[in-house]
Amino acid sequence: MRGPLLAAAGGAMGGAGGPLARTIRAKLTAALQPTHLEVRDDSPRHGGPPGAETHFGVLVVSGRFAGLPPLQRHRLVHEALRAELAGPLHALQVIARTPEQWQSDPHVPPAPPCLGGSKR
Amino acid sequence: MRAVVRSGWRIGAAAAAAALRGRAGRPLSQAAGEGGGAEGGGGSGSREAVERLVREHPVVVFMKGSPAQPLCGFSNAVVQILRLHGVEDYRAHDVLQDPDLRQGIKDYSNWPTIPQVYLNGEFVGGCDILLQMHQNGDLVEELKKLGIRSALLDAEKDQEKK
Numbered sequence: 001m002r003g004p005l006l007a008a009a010g011g012a013m014g015g016a017g018g019p020l021a022r023t024i025r026a027k028l029t030a031a032l033q034p035t036h037l038e039v040r041d042d043s044p045r046h047g048g049p050p051g052a053e054t055h056f057g058v059l060v061v062s063g064r065f066a067g068l069p070p071l072q073r074h075r076l077v078h079e080a081l082r083a084e085l086a087g088p089l090h091a092l093q094v095i096a097r098t099p100e101q102w103q104s105d106p107h108v109p110p111a112p113p114c115l116g117g118s119k120r
Numbered sequence: 121m122r123a124v125v126r127s128g129w130r131i132g133a134a135a136a137a138a139a140l141r142g143r144a145g146r147p148l149s150q151a152a153g154e155g156g157g158a159e160g161g162g163g164s165g166s167r168e169a170v171e172r173l174v175r176e177h178p179v180v181v182f183m184k185g186s187p188a189q190p191l192c193g194f195s196n197a198v199v200q201i202l203r204l205h206g207v208e209d210y211r212a213h214d215v216l217q218d219p220d221l222r223q224g225i226k227d228y229s230n231w232p233t234i235p236q237v238y239l240n241g242e243f244v245g246g247c248d249i250l251l252q253m254h255q256n257g258d259l260v261e262e263l264k265k266l267g268i269r270s271a272l273l274d275a276e277k278d279q280e281k282k
Contacts, residue, residue, distance in 0.1 A: 046193075070249045078232055085232040091194065092233060094248050109251060112193035 017041055020053040020088060024081060028060055031080035035099045036061035042093070042111060057093035057111055061102040070096065165224020173221075174228075174238040178266040179210035182225045183235040187212050194247040195235040201254045205263060206271025240266055 017025075017039060025039050038059040043052035058077065065073045073096035078085060085092065095108050163169065174180050179202070185191030187199045187208075202210065215222035215234050222234070229236055229243040237244050239262055244250070253259040260270040 070252055071243075071245050074245065074249065075230075082232075093194075109255070112197040112247065 018051050018053045020084065021056070023084065024056060024058065024089075027080045027084075028058065028077065032060055032062040032064050032076065034060050034062040036102060042091070045111070046091070054088060055091040056089060057095075059095045059097075059108060061097050061099055063099055065096050065098050163220045163224075164218050165220035165222070165227070167224070167228060170221070170224050170228040173211070173213060174243075175241045177211040178240050178268065179207055180238040180241075181210060181212045181235060182215055182221070182238075183212055184214065184216050186214055191216060192234070194233075197247045198235045198237060198250055201250050201259070204254070204272065205259060205268075207263065207268060239263075 018041065021039050021041055025037060028034060028037060028039075036059070040057040040059075041051070041053055042055040042057055043049075046055045060077060064076065068076070074094045077094050077096060078092075081089065081092065093111060097105075181187075181195075181198055181202075183190060183192070183195035183198060185195055190196035190199050199212075202208075213221065213225075215225065225234070225236055226232055231243065231246070233246055235246055237246065237250050244253070244262070250259065253262065260272060263270050
């Protein structure tokens with residue numbers, strides 16, 4: 001099921017994405033066994049060229065989040081991507097839901113517009 | 121404050137700037153120095169320095185740019201959400217002005233990105249989490265615990281909770 005996150009992404013979602021997108025997808029899959037996962041390269045919306053792979057948004061739907069408050073869910077995602085966040089990944093939007101939450105509310109808020117001038 | 125919020129963004133921004141001019145308008149190295157000087161080996165990014173900053177005020181935000189002029193969409197989202205709730209009086213620290221603080225705040229919270237929001241000295245999350253708290257009513261409750269009445273309680277009688 002292709003969720004609204006992809007629809008909102010605009011043009012940055014060709015195929016499997018670049019190498020960082022694939023790494024993010026692989027690591028989140030291994031760490032969290034998501035039932036649904038969307039990885040979006042937002043770099044073009046932050047002034048980078050397509051494929052810059054510096055700003056990402058992820059939607060992770062996983063039973064591992066059950067019982068965890070949002071902060072802890074996001075920490076699990078960060079932990080899985082620790083090396084990337086210490087390196088080329090400058091910004092990471094995270095939406096973390098349990099399968100039940102995703103089923104009852106398959107909507108995500110739109111990403112905030114870039115205001116430019118953002119460095120890590 | 122509520123009237124300011126309803127009057128429009130520009131007035132709100134001016135009010136925010138006025139509220140913060142004594143603090144966030146200056147380079148943080150100056151602000152940290154004012155706070156009592158360096159203690160031991162602690163720079164502006166040390167645990168002790170960050171601890172002082174997060175406890176300065178019930179609402180403390182580490183962001184890129186300032187509330188009057190955010191330099192990042194995620195930081196701006198935090199500012200706008202707080203503004204919606206009528207929260208204009210808070211401490212905002214521009215990490216772009218202070219590389220030591222920029223790293224120090226990430227080490228302190230073990231959180232890799234900016235912005236970071238602290239309520240009552242406690243890290244609550246970044247832009248995504250604040251937005252979620254805003255949407256599900258949790259932010260109104262957390263502000264109430266700090267003795268801050270959200271402007272939305274007056275603006276909307278039917279605050280939806282999921």
